[in-house]
Amino acid sequence: QAAEREPSARAPPLLTDLYQFTMAYAYWRAGRHQEPAVFELFFRDNPFGGGFSLFAGLHDCLLFLRSFRFTDEDVEFLRSVLPPATDPAFFQFLRGLDCSGVTLRSVPEGTVVFARVPLMEVAGPLAVVQLLETSLLCLVNYASLVCSNAARFRLAAGPRRKLLEMGLRRAQGPDGGLTASRYTHIGGFDLTSNVQAGFLFGIPVAGTMAHSYVTSFTSLEEVWPQTLVAVSGDPDPVDIISLTKGWLSRVCELLGAEPGKIREGELAAFLSYAISYPQNFLPVIDSYSVGCSGLLNFCAVALALCELGYRPVGVRLDSGDLCRQSVDVRRVFRLCSEHFSISAFDSLIIVGTNNISEQSMAELNKKENQIDVVGVGTHLVTCTKQPSLGCVYKLVEVRGRPRMKISEDPQKSTVPGRKSVYRLLDADGHPFLDLACLAVESPPEAGVSLRCFPLGCDDSPVSVTPAQATCLRQDVFTKGQVRRDRLTT
Missing domain, CATH: 3.20.20.70 (Aldolase class I)
Known part of the structure; x- marks a missing residue:
């Protein structure tokens, strides 16, 4: 209970980058702010030159989502820093925002995770889920990095x-x-x-x-x-x-x-x-x-x-x-x-x-x-061997349509579409592969061979046969409420 006192004091809604508000205003001005959108949070490379990371920071993210609201003082400050051409009605829109329309699907806290696997899926109205980006990255990046560093010390x-x-x-x-x-x-x-x-x-x-x-x-x-x-x-x-x-x-x-x-x-x-x-x-x-x-x-x-x-x-x-x-x-x-x-x-x-x-x-x-x-x-x-995990938050769907960033750098390209993530286990119960597939695709079945493509590689597809498959992410925040039974691994 002590850890949950005044969560907004630690991660208030203004703890973000200014361009989140300028984008939110542009969405609102165009009448797109309520469009359903989906973002994914992941990191591109395993930290410390190793082969894994531990996912952490979920608890803080949930407290942040639960308390996400702009005060009159917040809105007045935004009025002073946004361009003068900003429509005054936008500030009234901000005053009424919360995360009641946001759904967060996430890997449980403390889970062993790997590069390029979507750890969080944030779905909701486009303007709101855009505004959440920087804060969620801030809450996950260092927590996961230092947790992973601790695991390496423990090993x-x-x-x-x-x-x-x-x-x-x-x-x-x-x-x-x-x-x-x-x-x-x-x-x-x-x-x-x-x-x-x-x-x-x-x-x-x-x-x-x-x-x-x-x-x-x-x-x-x-x-x-x-x-x-x-x-x-x-x-x-x-x-x-x-x-x-x-x-x-x-x-x-x-x-x-x-x-x-x-x-x-x-x-x-x-x-x-x-x-x-x-x-x-x-x-x-x-x-x-x-x-x-x-x-x-x-x-x-x-x-x-x-x-x-x-x-x-x-x-x-x-x-x-x-x-x-x-x-x-x-x-x-x-x-x-x-x-x-x-x-x-x-x-x-x-x-x-x-x-x-x-x-x-x-x-x-x-x-x-x-x-x-x-x-x-x-x-x-201080994680002296690596200062940041480098988590990113990328748009993958708007209005039910997949969205993709191609980029001049192939490593920064994203995989479009809303996804499900499964952890595949062998006959001894040991995990050997995390599988990301489109949410509309059928889930992998035990004993049934499937073809998959390694993320970030130009290799040919490989065939695997799982003895067991578990869904890696769970609904942890829906309709403004925290699902406490699904927070930790």
Whole structure:
């Protein structure tokens, strides 16, 4: 419900290009504005040089359609920017527009889709469906791109490792940050650092501390309070600083570490945080040196927490060779577990965050590492390998007659006519082909051979025999109403 508050504030009807209004006026002036028309939304090439995309943004499109209305203020602004020759009656026409006559057939949110396959079919009065073009493209383009990028990160990471989206500070503005958090979750990420995304969309949020928190401390005198009550319920608080110092000496002795290299301010930061959140202790340990200070301080504080009955969570690594460091950290955890008989150290997690890209994610799987969770920011939300999906919105039918754009560039030519789209499956239930055919044609039948032409190719027709065929698109918006039972795959 929170995600649907004031949808018009995010995608108002003026969030479009001016030429949509000049065309709408010309349609209206010619008396063509009510002619039934059909547009299709699709992209021409699979993103990131890959073989697929994930379709996303449908939910936002539906909220936009449901709330599509021009206010008096909108109309007055349009009166000021459209040419002076614009008939005043046109503005009254705009004031009464909505999407009650629009039908949207769409692939479900989160579906695997491919280039040149019509993902959305928008049908309705010509002037209205023309006005929707830019807004729908804006809502689908980035959502699908970042969702697809997230899916590629998920494939590179494998199924075991958890993924944390943490790109809000790198995103292109607040709206870009929220869109990224929402659609990377659909694309396969488990968590987000974005609190507003958690509030709006119910995505699990995660985060503990930054390096600034660690470096803000200089000595143990800054730790307050200096006591912690044990989980057992003993009313007498324990001097956590003295307890931790004792464990630190034992850890240094076990690992042969030099106490003189340990940063007291870092230890103070860890203690202060642990006192605040004894059940959620997961500090970043590379503010100074992982091996000489951060790991030792973590182990000392974590062992003290364990003695008091708490369960520390783990550590975060944010610089250097994450694979090598994670192996070293895990080795120390196992040593502590065995030497001190603290089984909680066997379940500590290691989070890696250091400018992770899809390539570096894939390389993690080729090297020995002990990373349980990977946090990804810049390369995920900014889609550095490809800035745009390049969705287009093309007219295919007016008054029941097919329309086609031929173009000087054959790649920009469109396939005319209203279509149905089917996904063909083989005998094992695996999809092998998306088939687009005219809506008036008979649907493909299981076990019956058919001839088809590959889109965008000059190849000869191929014959295929599906074991099963499913309709890829569904009615999701009709007569101004959202069909909620058909939104997601």
